[in-house]
Amino acid sequence: MLLSDLIRRYRASAGLSQKELADETQLSLRTISALERGETLTTQPHTARQLADAFGLTGSARTEFLQAAFGPQAPALAAATRTLPSNVANFIGREADLATLRHTAAKVGRHGGAPQVCVIHGMPGTGKTAVALHFAHEVANRFPDGQLFVRLYGHASEQMAIDPDDALSALLLADGVAPTMIPESLDARSALWRDRLAGRKVLLLFDDAIDTKQVLPLLPGNADALVLITTRQRLSALLGAVSVDIGLLSHQDAVGMFARLADRPDVRPHDEPVADAVRLCGYLPIAIGLLAGYLQEHRTRTVADIVADMVASGDRLRRLAAEHVSVAAAFDLSYRNLPSGLQRFFRRLALHPGPDIDRHTAAVLDRTDPVSAGVQLDRLFDCHLIDEVDAGRYRFHDLIHEHAHGLAAADSKGERGEAERDLLAYYLYLARAAERHLARRTPTGVPAVLVTVPPQAPKLDARRKAIEWMDANYLRVHAAASYAAAYGYPAYTIAISAAMNGFLLHRGHWNQAVDLHRLAVETAEQIGDLHAAAGALVDMGQVQHMTRDVPGAVENLTRALTLNREIGDLLGEANALRRLGALRYATGDLRDGMANLEAALSLYVQIGDKRGEAETISNLGTIQYETGGCLAAAASQTRALNIFRALPSPEGEAHALCFLGEIHAATGRYADAIGSYESALELYRELGSVWHEAGALYYLGAALRAAGDFGSATTNLSRARQLYIDVGDLFDEAGVLNQMGILQTATGDYEQAAASLSRANDIYRDFDSRNGEAEVLNSMGELALAMGAPGEAYDYHARANAIAIDLGIQREEARATEGIGRCRPDQALISLRRAQEIYERLHSPNSARIAAILAAMEENPVQPVDVQPD
Numbered sequence: 001m002l003l004s005d006l007i008r009r010y011r012a013s014a015g016l017s018q019k020e021l022a023d024e025t026q027l028s029l030r031t032i033s034a035l036e037r038g039e040t041l042t043t044q045p046h047t048a049r050q051l052a053d054a055f056g057l058t059g060s061a062r063t064e065f066l067q068a069a070f071g072p073q074a075p076a077l078a079a080a081t082r083t084l085p086s087n088v089a090n091f092i093g094r095e096a097d098l099a100t101l102r103h104t105a106a107k108v109g110r111h112g113g114a115p116q117v118c119v120i121h122g123m124p125g126t127g128k129t130a131v132a133l134h135f136a137h138e139v140a141n142r143f144p145d146g147q148l149f150v151r152l153y154g155h156a157s158e159q160m161a162i163d164p165d166d167a168l169s170a171l172l173l174a175d176g177v178a179p180t181m182i183p184e185s186l187d188a189r190s191a192l193w194r195d196r197l198a199g200r201k202v203l204l205l206f207d208d209a210i211d212t213k214q215v216l217p218l219l220p221g222n223a224d225a226l227v228l229i230t231t232r233q234r235l236s237a238l239l240g241a242v243s244v245d246i247g248l249l250s251h252q253d254a255v256g257m258f259a260r261l262a263d264r265p266d267v268r269p270h271d272e273p274v275a276d277a278v279r280l281c282g283y284l285p286i287a288i289g290l291l292a293g294y295l296q297e298h299r300t301r302t303v304a305d306i307v308a309d310m311v312a313s314g315d316r317l318r319r320l321a322a323e324h325v326s327v328a329a330a331f332d333l334s335y336r337n338l339p340s341g342l343q344r345f346f347r348r349l350a351l352h353p354g355p356d357i358d359r360h361t362a363a364v365l366d367r368t369d370p371v372s373a374g375v376q377l378d379r380l381f382d383c384h385l386i387d388e389v390d391a392g393r394y395r396f397h398d399l400i401h402e403h404a405h406g407l408a409a410a411d412s413k414g415e416r417g418e419a420e421r422d423l424l425a426y427y428l429y430l431a432r433a434a435e436r437h438l439a440r441r442t443p444t445g446v447p448a449v450l451v452t453v454p455p456q457a458p459k460l461d462a463r464r465k466a467i468e469w470m471d472a473n474y475l476r477v478h479a480a481a482s483y484a485a486a487y488g489y490p491a492y493t494i495a496i497s498a499a500m501n502g503f504l505l506h507r508g509h510w511n512q513a514v515d516l517h518r519l520a521v522e523t524a525e526q527i528g529d530l531h532a533a534a535g536a537l538v539d540m541g542q543v544q545h546m547t548r549d550v551p552g553a554v555e556n557l558t559r560a561l562t563l564n565r566e567i568g569d570l571l572g573e574a575n576a577l578r579r580l581g582a583l584r585y586a587t588g589d590l591r592d593g594m595a596n597l598e599a600a601l602s603l604y605v606q607i608g609d610k611r612g613e614a615e616t617i618s619n620l621g622t623i624q625y626e627t628g629g630c631l632a633a634a635a636s637q638t639r640a641l642n643i644f645r646a647l648p649s650p651e652g653e654a655h656a657l658c659f660l661g662e663i664h665a666a667t668g669r670y671a672d673a674i675g676s677y678e679s680a681l682e683l684y685r686e687l688g689s690v691w692h693e694a695g696a697l698y699y700l701g702a703a704l705r706a707a708g709d710f711g712s713a714t715t716n717l718s719r720a721r722q723l724y725i726d727v728g729d730l731f732d733e734a735g736v737l738n739q740m741g742i743l744q745t746a747t748g749d750y751e752q753a754a755a756s757l758s759r760a761n762d763i764y765r766d767f768d769s770r771n772g773e774a775e776v777l778n779s780m781g782e783l784a785l786a787m788g789a790p791g792e793a794y795d796y797h798a799r800a801n802a803i804a805i806d807l808g809i810q811r812e813e814a815r816a817t818e819g820i821g822r823c824r825p826d827q828a829l830i831s832l833r834r835a836q837e838i839y840e841r842l843h844s845p846n847s848a849r850i851a852a853i854l855a856a857m858e859e860n861p862v863q864p865v866d867v868q869p870d
Contacts, residue, residue: 093253122246125286154210354476438502445535508727668845
């Protein structure tokens with residue numbers, strides 16, 4: 001009888017409507033209707049068993065129904081044996097799993113009236129049966145009343161899973177029950193089975209179970225039995241069972257297994273190609289066995305040859321096969337047991353490019369809600385087709401992912417494209433939502449990719465939520481941008497890159513930002529979008545500045561400036577000019593830096609971009625400060641601060657406060673400087689900007705040192721250095737080391753001061769930062785003089801003075817000139833007068849100190865005066 005006829009007959013007998021049957025089986029109404037109309041002639045094993053359960057079928061009626069449902073699949077013949085299959089040759093490792101099994105076996109006969117049941121589960125190919133057999137042989141002599149083995153065919157290629165009543169019949173026959181004495185019903189067979197095992201010490205091994213319903217009737221009722229169940233399911237409904245999750249092999253066990261199975265003198269566990277081979281096998285025993293077997297048969301080939309072939313082909317699964325055994329076939333058996341809807345869900349997950357996936361993203365791919373997607377993820381997890389790597393986050397084993405991707409490739413291009421666009425739109429929407437809380441610039445050239453609010457998207461309605469979401473997902477968003485570039489969605493690549501800029505800068509992910517922006521530039525150039533290329537070049541140049549790739553930053557910002565002028569984008573031109581100005585200031589080219597910034601400011605004012613205007617005014621203020629214009633610098637930073645507060649822009653406000661603090665410290669107003677830095681530090685911490693927090697701590701430590709609070713200065717400088725190390729900012733770490741060296745000189749820790757300053761000088765020289773080098777040379781001169789080496793000190797200050805005069809850095813010129821005066825009594829009067837003049841122009845408190853010293857020298861020109869710098 002056809003399956004369609006059977007379903008209609010049994011549904012009518014059960015008094016169920018199609019909708020009620022769909023609800024009972026958790027199948028769709030469309031699936032039930034298609035089965036009854038004969039549009040689908042057969043169904044998946046899992047679906048067939050759900051229907052049989054809903055109809056209450058047992059015995060021959062159930063067998064007939066399942067045979068019709070499975071079509072050409074042959075019914076498996078249940079066979080139980082009173083002896084265990086042969087033990088596994090070359091068994092290796094699994095000590096932790098065996099320890100769990102031994103601990104459980106030791107409890108047999110000791111606890112109540114229940115048997116000890118171990119569920120040995122894992123993904124396809126991990127060697128679950130091998131572990132069960134190895135352990136069963138180890139403990140067999142403890143069970144003198146028998147060891148019975150039955151294969152349940154839960155995941156067989158051309159056979160149906162054994163029904164529990166057939167399995168019980170086979171077990172009873174193997175235990176000596178005459179065929180005529182075996183009851184008809186499942187319950188009666190189960191009762192007879194438990195009765196016969198009562199009081200007997202037996203070991204039962206049920207191999208390849210499909211679900212809890214299949215094995216529950218097979219369990220004995222006595223405490224003297226040990227039951228081992230192997231399965232690809234977790235069987236979480238089997239209460240009281242001990243779970244033994246057979247995972248991947250450790251690296252040591254994997255290379256040992258490979259070398260042992262290859263059985264060749266030129267294949268050793270410690271060989272690098274062997275390590276590469278087991279890595280390509282994903283540390284999966286079935287894959288390792290197949291590849292090692294291939295190597296054993298092909299003795300003219302080396303491990304390195306095979307590894308190179310697998311990498312070049314990009315198709316590992318094709319290589320991992322021999323005769324009727326293959327990794328892909330093992331995976332496919334698990335896949336075929338899934339209901340059709342879960343199969344589609346499995347294929348959709350394969351389209352996700354990131355390292356793992358959560359229920360929100362899975363819901364986007366399958367166009368469902370997060371709750372339903374979470375249920376589906378749990379079902380795949382229970383089947384060992386995905387792993388839960390963190391709470392609510394799931395990941396494929398890489399070989400299963402490769403298999404799933406191959407299955408997804410067979411779907412229609414329209415279906416895949418729909419899922420891919422949904423996913424990219426989801427990530428772009430959330431990246432833009434986060435960027436609204438993190439952005440510090442108005443980008444240009446970003447393609448107008450319109451995305452609606454995905455119903456599955458979490459709400460990022462506060463800065464904290466935006467940072468938390470991006471912290472957890474930035475690698476996935478980056479992967480989505482790379483996927484978009486590879487699979488023909490260039491606008492998404494460029495738009496995601498622009499949207500991630502603020503976050504990556506804030507959190508110190510600079511190398512990743514360079515990679516992402518480079519991808520955006522290349523993508524834009526490939527499609528001929530010069531406007532998008534110019535915008536991405538500005539972002540890339542900014543990050544290269546922060547990573548101190550000065551040549552790369554100059555090249556890309558100059559290219560961006562040229563492109564923006566060619567296409568007439570004034571905002572893009574202003575952005576490029578401002579970044580170039582900041583870069584040139586940082587490398588000591590103050591004149592060109594000032595010119596770039598003034599040109600940028602003019603453009604920002606012309607187009608009415610207040611954010612860009614404030615940022616540029618603040619940048620100009622830093623140059624004014626460096627060149628001695630403290631009053632002008634203070635006015636600029638105050639003006640920028642007011643614009644930032646009016647926007648509002650908390651990050652811009654914090655920057656301006658830091659720069660104002662530096663001016664306060666330079667003019668001796670240490671309390672005001674410390675207050676400004678502490679306010680900025682609070683804002684940076686609220687914003688979650690680690691790199692800027694480090695900068696505020698650095699400035700605060702320097703001010704505290706100048707104010708004489710050495711303990712607090714040490715605390716803040718040490719914390720700043722650690723944060724710079726954490727984000728990989730070697731250049732700014734040098735600034736902290738310089739301040740620590742000055743502090744260590746003041747506290748008499750000369751040895752540590754020398755180490756700090758030497759390291760800072762090396763870093764600045766590596767980055768070709770002449771202004772940084774001038775600062776450290778002055779610090780080294782002060783240290784040398786404190787250690788009683790005036791000649792050495794003079795050399796340091798003279799070198800610092802030459803650099804400072806060349807760059808126009810008056811602060812360091814005054815400091816160097818004062819140091820020369822302290823080292824050379826014959827030049828003291830001239831040098832100190834010059835230093836006093838510069839300090840006075842800078843409105844530095846050092847001016848009054850040096851004036852007092854000069855007055856004392858003029859009154860008593862013979863007596864040397866001890867000149868101590870601030």
